[in-house]
Amino acid sequence: MTEPSVHRILDQAFAGIELTPELQDLKEEMRTNLLARVAELESLGRSPDDAARVAAEEIGDLRAVVVDAADGATEPPAGSWAAQARLASMHKVRPRPAAVAALVVLSSALTATVTLIALGATGAVVMSTVSATLVGLAGALLTCAIVVVALRQETTAHYPVPPARAVGWGAAAAAGVLAVALGATYAGDRTQDGLLAATVGLAVVSIAGLVTLGVTQTNRTKGWVRDAAVQSQDRFSRDPAAAARFGIYSGVVWLAALAAAVAIGLGLGWLWSWTPLVVAVLVEMVLLARMQFPSETRGE
Amino acid sequence: MPSHPASDPFAADLLRGHTDTIVLGTLRRSDRYGYEVHKAIRDATGGEYEIKEATLYASFRRLERDGLVESYWGDETQGGRRKYYRITDAGQAVYRRNVADWRTTKQIIDTLLDHEGGRP
Numbered sequence: 545m546t547e548p549s550v551h552r553i554l555d556q557a558f559a560g561i562e563l564t565p566e567l568q569d570l571k572e573e574m575r576t577n578l579l580a581r582v583a584e585l586e587s588l589g590r591s592p593d594d595a596a597r598v599a600a601e602e603i604g605d606l607r608a609v610v611v612d613a614a615d616g617a618t619e620p621p622a623g624s625w626a627a628q629a630r631l632a633s634m635h636k637v638r639p640r641p642a643a644v645a646a647l648v649v650l651s652s653a654l655t656a657t658v659t660l661i662a663l664g665a666t667g668a669v670v671m672s673t674v675s676a677t678l679v680g681l682a683g684a685l686l687t688c689a690i691v692v693v694a695l696r697q698e699t700t701a702h703y704p705v706p707p708a709r710a711v712g713w714g715a716a717a718a719a720g721v722l723a724v725a726l727g728a729t730y731a732g733d734r735t736q737d738g739l740l741a742a743t744v745g746l747a748v749v750s751i752a753g754l755v756t757l758g759v760t761q762t763n764r765t766k767g768w769v770r771d772a773a774v775q776s777q778d779r780f781s782r783d784p785a786a787a788a789r790f791g792i793y794s795g796v797v798w799l800a801a802l803a804a805a806v807a808i809g810l811g812l813g814w815l816w817s818w819t820p821l822v823v824a825v826l827v828e829m830v831l832l833a834r835m836q837f838p839s840e841t842r843g844e
Numbered sequence: 845m846p847s848h849p850a851s852d853p854f855a856a857d858l859l860r861g862h863t864d865t866i867v868l869g870t871l872r873r874s875d876r877y878g879y880e881v882h883k884a885i886r887d888a889t890g891g892e893y894e895i896k897e898a899t900l901y902a903s904f905r906r907l908e909r910d911g912l913v914e915s916y917w918g919d920e921t922q923g924g925r926r927k928y929y930r931i932t933d934a935g936q937a938v939y940r941r942n943v944a945d946w947r948t949t950k951q952i953i954d955t956l957l958d959h960e961g962g963r964p
Binding site for chain 1: 877914925933
């Protein structure tokens, strides 16, 4: 009994309003919440009918929300650069000061470490194998920390990467840096076969890790960016009918051009038969410009 | 329990102005779907204050439009799908600022009304 009542309330609230996907979502959301409330009331001992009635009374003016949402849905034409800039500023996430400070310090330290590794590899600075390995290890740890801190930040366009996955990226990158450092040390002293083995092993681990993480990475782009990407697609991707019209127009233009070329060739001589083709190229370009960028964008 | 506690004139008007901040507050610790937020507010006040669900939808729409919360559909296999709301960093910042503003305002009103330590 409760289901029809809940559905009736929703149908009344949405009556006479065209259901856009957004409104469909809102209706679905309201339905789930209403049913949750009804279930709770029933668990408190109300009869199903009574529960549905109380839930309906409690919910307030759904119609106003629906009308408001329907108005809002038609509001921004979107897709323009101005609309995207507005969206970006609306969803702007400022970097956390602590993260920025940490990244500056870590990056400076990493630069120093990499310089030292490079100097060691070229022989400008003489280091024992042990100290070279320690420098490489420091570089690897710093790389890991930088990657993890950076991936854990929410940005305007992306959600943060989950902790375990961020550490995975950091570890894979660190293995790569350590492999380079050990490889550089081996290049300076070819007698250390252990270094070569470690370099190859770490490189394999790093590549395997990066590939695994890369192929299993889920989309963490925020909803508004994805929507904006769809909105800013060119007209033919957005509107297949326009693409079809363009195809037909093009066919007509080239058929006419070919017919004219043959007619001129037979009538006036083949020397001038190419002129309709030049005209066709010009017409085609104007057609493309007019259809791809119709003059509806004024007021931006 | 009265069925419409929020109709009590003492709090309704004052509270209404803070609906968005209250909703943000319920999302600080975990993502929630609409009815959970409704329940969290009701339970936190011991049933004394309830936000009408319609008001809640309007609030979610405002918050989402302003980039303070983001929504996503849960992957429930049984029953209806739930739309969860998640507070963004921008939302966290606005929440903290609104709470600070409220503390200042409360202090000023307490002073102006000559109301100290809960006694007029």
